Amino acid sequence: MQAIEKDFPILKRQVNGRRLVYLDSAASSLTPEPVLAAMNQYYREYRSNIHRAVYRLSEIATQKYEAARARVAGLINSREDEVIFTRNTTESLNLLAYSLSGSLSPGDEIVLTEMEHHSNLIPWQQLAAKNKLKLSFIKVDKRGVLDLKHAESLINEKTKILSFTHASNILGTINPVKKLVNLARKFNTLVILDAAQSIPHIPVDVKRLDIDFMAFSGHKMFGPTGIGVLYGKHALLEKLQPFQFGGGMISEVSFNHTLFADPPLRFEAGTPAIAEVIGLSAAVDYINKLKMQHIKSHTQSLAAYAISRLSKVPGMEIYGPKSAKSRAGLVSFNIKGIHPHDLASMLDKAGVAIRAGHMCVMPLVKQILKQDAVCRASFHVYNTKKDIDVLVASLKTSSEILRR
């Protein structure tokens, strides 16, 4: 693992005079050297716009941009023209909510789950209010797992959209995608997968899972910020309305009429985040080099170790499934009587970066877990058991100081 640490220059720095222990990869992962180098190379050697110019630099940039699409397609086992570049998961989901709105009529139903991030809740909530759609939520049970019986009772012939997260960013739960897809296939229901938390850690094969659309972000999978992906089955993308209009998304324009380009370009209006796409491509290469299976087993073993060590801390309450096998590489918790923000602030003094708050999943935290906020430690391939030892030790000290 030491060789991997070396790939991440930020891990060399100190925070508050201490070695940085970065435990917030579920919010944003660190960036390895090859990704930085790829973006740097673009800016230094072939910086130019893509798709339209005929000069050499633009040709290189266009090739690299389109090669990135192929790389991402390879990672998720899709066709190249099924990969749309967006800003992030949130934008991908907003694109869908906007572009699908025309095909939904009052009374249609959208099914989500109680563990959705705000990005997979608010776009649908707002759309439902505007188009008079019914919104319902698959229940999360006491273990932090989706109630599939309840799911079955919610999905019916009126359900036009089933959108859910692959892995919960609070509970860590990995949801049974295939089972949910099978429920949707009994009806004419589109299945949308929020893969923001799963793509960086576990193999995701869109063909095998048979999902219709999928959204994820580059910055959680070693890529730069500002770049995300929307995957869509080609036949569906062909019928989907454009999200934004402008340069790059057309095939022919007159003063009064426009013929749109075919997907994916139809959904990429304006100059895209070229450097970031190239960076994302390098991030996919990096994942392939490390092997996704290895990343999965490493982060899951860290989660298992964290759960076993944390559960011995006095006053500890851990949320989500107890078994690391059904979890993404993260653990959310609270220490009784101590505010998560105080813990996070104190841990910062020890160089430990954890997250505290509602993690953009306010309904789950407030209404289901009945907490104001939680702490979350999340892991990636550059973390080690030693990081968790530092976390546990500093939590113990902090809670002794803060206990009333």
Next chain:
Amino acid sequence: MKRKTKAQESIDPTWLGNVADDNLYRENILDHYRNPRNFGKLVRYTFRHKDTNTTCGDELEIYALLKKNKLQEIRFFGRGCAISIAAASMLTEYLKGKSMQELKKVSQEDLLKMLGINLGPVRKKCGLLCLKALTNALKEKHEKACC
């Protein structure tokens, strides 16, 4: 993964020094957090107001009783982190007996000076939550009075 990972069970002395040097959780703050002054509700009050810190969802409610234009009694109630509770405790202690004019004059800088700690942009919202509640309470009271 063969690297030996020795659990750091004991409290790391250098880190403790670090925490003590940094005044974020110095004794004064922890004292106000553990034994908050003026904590609770008032049955009789001139105005009250509840406010929320959107970053963490903490809620804080302020109750004030005025007599002859002076703040005779003030209480705060709610849940919060050490910083927000300590700040509310210090602010209410400071405000007791002050006139309406003086109440209106309390600034963010004044409160941060009372706390005497260096707060980052996110934690500043915790420290200033009580003042936000007070300011909005006064605004509400003013609006009610003129309409």
